[in-house]
Amino acid sequence: MNSPFYDVIIIGAGASGLVCALECARAGRKTLVLEKESQPARKILVSGNGRCNLTNAHVAPKYYHAPEELIQKTLEKFSFQTCLDYFARLGVLTTEEELGRVFPATGKSTAVAEPLKIALNEAGAELICSCPVVRVKRGKTFTVTAADGRTFQAKKLVLACGSCAYPQVGGTQSGYELARTLGHTLITPRPSLSALCIKETALSRLSGVRCQVRLEARQNNTLLDQAEGEVLFTHYGLNGPAALNVSSSVSRALTKGNVALTLDFFPQLKDPHQFLQQRLATYAKRRPKDFFAGILHESVANLLIDFIGLRKNVPMQDQTPNTRQRLVQTPCAWPLTATGVRPWNEAMAATGGVNTQEINYNTFESLKCPGLYLTGELLDVDGKSGGFNLHFAWASGFAAAQGMTEEK
């Protein structure tokens, strides 16, 4: 029996695959989407704690680990405003929250996933779920083979398979394998947007405590990354937005050894050293615990007192010069050691993936295999937390469709 023939086959009905399929179908291309899960858009549905932070008003290359030119070109085609207009045209009402994060106004990710599915259907694209693709072959056309033996053919093929992060909602190595068989190379994927494991076990005393901090990550005295925001202390280390936002850089650097972290508990202050120095003068008669009252969480203060070596019942003015000096320095640069990041089933993204040197930055077409397109998180592109990863997924799917359909 002859395999059904399509203009475009897209493997993966996630964020980038759905937008790509929708645009191809709208442009009149006979389009098929193959999805291994029993329903499309599973990651969209769990994203943003079920609220789907779909883009960010501040989207820019600096929020990505990716070549600047790639993100620049992608944003020229699909900017923040394009994204808002795109979802408005799909009938999605959105709302902007703090730090430029945009969510559907209903507060539910279904308000993003459902309109995409409806529009896809209206545009006439075909979607087959529970259909894992196990093999792709490039001849005159592309032949795609599903696990049950069915085959499909197409002029163009899009790998929109996502990364291996969060396997519980479909994350898989499969896209990497398929890309490899078509000639691509990989930058080893590692967990990103994942919490940090910390060597200093005393930190577990703070389990459950949340603080606003500035977090810096260094290796061999070179600054790798920094983030400002909340951290949540856990029994294994650090979670929360600030920890997640340095995790991509930490994850990559950990292959070369541990990463030195510093926590500044006074990110809002211009000169925290001077602030603490002044406070020492003002509250010279206070004992350490009372000295920290009003500026630090009590548990953090207790741990710092032990770490610095302050004598608990001795007024600040009678502490040794060395401990007074440490008191001024440590709360602004508390040294910790990152020994790992939490595993794939806790990681919201992957850093690493298909080498971006092997794609056309305008169209996402493969430079190794003409007619093949690679989009979304399958590529070695990852963003900070705040809507940047979904923005790139939509944008790359959109750019690939444009690349295919504008071709003469």
Ligand SMILES: Cc1cc2nc3c(=O)[nH]c(=O)nc-3n(C[C@H](O)[C@H](O)[C@H](O)COP(=O)(O)OP(=O)(O)OC[C@H]3O[C@@H](n4cnc5c(N)ncnc54)[C@H](O)[C@@H]3O)c2cc1C
């Ligand atoms: C818990 C969580 C929360 C997140 N929250 C946010 C957020 O709020 N904002 C944000 O910007 N980003 C968020 N992200 C990241 C974001 O969801 C992803 O970056 C984005 O979904 C990637 O889109 P994609 O199309 O590349 O891949 P995916 O959305 O993962 O889609 C890939 C699809 O391909 C399918 N597939 C893979 N291999 C095959 C195969 N061989 N055959 C058939 N189908 C296949 C998969 O089942 C999947 O459905 C979150 C991620 C997680 C895990």
